Amino acid sequence: xxxxxxxxLVLCAPFASACFQKLDDSASRDFDPNAAVEAPDxxxxxxxxxxxxxxxxxxxxxxxxxDVTATSPTACDKVTSDAHDIRQRVCSGCHEGAGAxxxxxxxxxxxxxxxxxKSTSAANAGKTYIVPGDPDNSLxxxxxxxxxxxxxxxxxxxxxxxxLSISDFSILRDxxxxxxxxxxxxxxxxxxxxGGGSGTTTSGAAGASGTTGxxxTSGAAGAGGASxxxxxxxxxxxxxxGGxxxxxxxxxxTRFNFEAGRQGWAAVTGTGLGTFTNVATSGAQIFAGTxxxxxxxxxxxxxxxxxxxxxxxxxTAGATVTFHVFIPTTGLDFVQPYVVxxxxxxxxxxxxxxxxxxxxxxxxxxPANAGAITRLGVQFHTATATFNGTVYVDSVDY
Ligand code: HEC
Numbered sequence: 001x002x003x004x005x006x007x008x009l010v011l012c013a014p015f016a017s018a019c020f021q022k023l024d025d026s027a028s029r030d031f032d033p034n035a036a037v038e039a040p041d042x043x044x045x046x047x048x049x050x051x052x053x054x055x056x057x058x059x060x061x062x063x064x065x066x067d068v069t070a071t072s073p074t075a076c077d078k079v080t081s082d083a084h085d086i087r088q089r090v091c092s093g094c095h096e097g098a099g100a101x102x103x104x105x106x107x108x109x110x111x112x113x114x115x116x117x118k119s120t121s122a123a124n125a126g127k128t129y130i131v132p133g134d135p136d137n138s139l140x141x142x143x144x145x146x147x148x149x150x151x152x153x154x155x156x157x158x159x160x161x162x163x164l165s166i167s168d169f170s171i172l173r174d175x176x177x178x179x180x181x182x183x184x185x186x187x188x189x190x191x192x193x194x195g196g197g198s199g200t201t202t203s204g205a206a207g208a209s210g211t212t213g214x215x216x217t218s219g220a221a222g223a224g225g226a227s228x229x230x231x232x233x234x235x236x237x238x239x240x241x242g243g244x245x246x247x248x249x250x251x252x253x254t255r256f257n258f259e260a261g262r263q264g265w266a267a268v269t270g271t272g273l274g275t276f277t278n279v280a281t282s283g284a285q286i287f288a289g290t291x292x293x294x295x296x297x298x299x300x301x302x303x304x305x306x307x308x309x310x311x312x313x314x315x316t317a318g319a320t321v322t323f324h325v326f327i328p329t330t331g332l333d334f335v336q337p338y339v340v341x342x343x344x345x346x347x348x349x350x351x352x353x354x355x356x357x358x359x360x361x362x363x364x365x366x367p368a369n370a371g372a373i374t375r376l377g378v379q380f381h382t383a384t385a386t387f388n389g390t391v392y393v394d395s396v397d398y
Contacts, residue, residue, distance in 0.1 A: 076179035083175035084109065086168045089161060090151055091144075105129065105140075114140060115180050132180040135173045145169040252289030254397035256309065259289045264309045265377075265393070267295060274303030274382065278390075285392045287324040287359050292394035299331075299382040307393055308377020314398075315339070317370040321398040323362045323378055327354045331387030332380055337364040340375035348379065359394075 087095075087108050094101050095108035104120045107113045114129040119139060127139045135141040143150040144164055151162060256263050258281045267276040274297065282294035295307050315321070323337045338348030349364045366373065378393055 076175075079171060079175045080111075080179050082171045083179075084111070086164065086171060090164055090168070094151070108140070111180075130176055130180055133177060135176040138176050141172055141176055145172060250288050252287075252395055254288070254395040255312075256293075256396035257289050258291045258293045258394060260291075262293060265293050265307055266309075268306035268308055268377070272304075274299055274305040274380075276305060276307075279307065282390070282392065284390070285326045285328075285359075285394075287326070287392075287394035289394075292326070292392045294390050294392050295380075296390040297380065297382065297387055299387045301382075302384050303382050305380040305382070305391075306377055307380075307391075308375050310375055312373060312376045315366065315373045315376065317366050318368045319366045319398045321364050321366065321376065321396065323364075323393060324359050324395045325354065325362055325378060326359050326392035326394070327356050327380075328389040328391070329356055329387075331382060331385050331389070332391075333383040334381050335360075335362065336379040336381075337362045338375075338377060338379060339364060339366055339370070339373050341371040341373055343371050344374075345370065 091102075091108050095105050097106060100106040102108075105114075107117075111130075115132060117129045119125060119127045119129065124139055128137070129140050130138045136146070140150075148164075151164075153162075252259055256265065258265075262279070262281060265279075267279045269275065276295040277298050278294070278296040280294060281291040283291055284294065286292045293307065295305065297305055299305075321337065321339065325335055325337075327335065332354060334350055334352045335354045336348040336350050338346060340346050345367075347364060347367055347370065349362065351360070351362055354360055362378075376396075380391055
């Protein structure tokens with residue numbers, strides 16, 4: 001660079017006027033772009049040429065022969081026509097007509113068959129040849145412009161008949177993008193169905209309570225309640241709650257339970273003995289089951305009253321006999337369960353001032369040397385005070 005300035009001075013020195021010559025500005029001021037350019041005498045470049053400064057109307061295109069007056073109604077008409085021509089020129093030899101070697105794609109010129117048409121070949125089954133608006137997913141465009149293995153073999157653009165140019169890619173792309181119906185396609189309306197109403201479910205009514213068990217010997221639980229009815233028709237039936245337990249008292253399974261009668265028991269009568277006004281079974285007081293033996297006393301002085309059974313069976317020496325006795329009120333100074341054997345030996349157990357108003361459990365043990373038992377009973381002794389009442393014996397067992 002350092003040498004340039006001195007060199008310019010050396011070159012200009014002899015012709016100073018030429019290096020600083022004034023430009024002729026009238027040349028640009030009078031320039032008419034439509035005017036023919038005069039060729040200088042003696043030939044040279046610069047032949048007259050037409051210059052069109054007006055913009056062509058949209059849709060006006062040049063025909064292949066360069067005639068700018070040829071027009072297409074819409075831009076797509078031209079693009080569609082060009083895209084068809086490209087396929088005709090490069091692809092149809094192998095992809096058009098029955099028996100074409102590019103089968104199953106044998107209709108590459110039939111727009112209505114390739115647009116949205118799907119391949120049936122093993123390699124590409126289900127892929128769409130032309131997806132409107134989506135060249136990259138259109139099988140034909142992919143093979144031709146992206147993978148570029150169609151047409152096979154030649155990619156030499158100098159052989160226009162058997163190869164595709166960049167311009168061809170562009171036309172195919174524009175055609176698929178804008179002229180195959182994709183852009184104008186409207187989305188289908190999607191109507192969402194209303195959800196179904198929830199089903200009504202009515203619970204079944206609860207079952208009625210079971211009937212109360214009958215008081216009595218069994219005292220069994222009441223029967224189960226009836227099943228609830230199912231009003232809703234869909235829910236399961238509801239089983240009623242079991243009935244309340246029966247209020248009956250325990251069954252009396254003792255040897256002398258007086259459930260069905262006096263079982264041979266009676267008042268002992270004799271000189272000096274008190275006399276019961278009545279001896280019978282009764283339900284007024286019961287130790288177990290539903291009946292007991294009742295003896296009614298109306299005394300005004302001290303006396304002995306005996307309730308007994310003769311020759312009780314299966315009662316052996318050494319056994320313990322259990323009695324249950326109910327004394328309603330005071331007035332008895334003792335009660336005494338007893339046995340008498342065949343030798344007339346009396347064995348008893350005194351209970352002084354017996355419990356009143358409740359059942360008392362009394363026992364007597366048969367002596368080991370006792371003979372056969374001939375009498376079994378309970379003695380009631382009234383004190384001097386007046387006693388009016390009914391005594392009860394129940395559940396005598398051994
Ligand atoms: C020289 C014959 C030949 C030419 C020309 C040709 N193809 Fe093919 N083409 C085939 C053959 C053979 C197949 C089947 C084998 C394959 O898929 O590679 C095929 C397959 C195809 C397929 C896959 C079809 C399918 O359903 O699986 C497409 C798409 C395709 N060609 C597009 C084109 C396009 C677009 C052109 C023009 C730009 C073209 N081909 C030019 C021979 C040709």
